[in-house]
Amino acid sequence: MKAITPTNYGSVDDLKLEEVASLVPKAEEVLIGGHASAINNYELAVLQGKVLVSVTEATAGET
DSSP states (O other), X not given: OEEEEESSSSOGGGEEEEEOOXXXXXXXXXXXXXXXXXXXXXXXXXXXXXXXXXXOOOOTTOO
16 A cells, blocks of 8 residues: 655655555454545644644543
């Protein structure tokens, strides 16, 4: 399967089209295929390191 992957923070020139292993869903998981995607201004800013991204873990049922 081919995927566009970022090699590091920087410009869109740092995105590379690579061959990656096909995904295999685990028990109680679903694999959803896509035929096209796009990148928006926010994602481009994250790629360029202009936006601080914070990842938090939420508990099931928490709002």
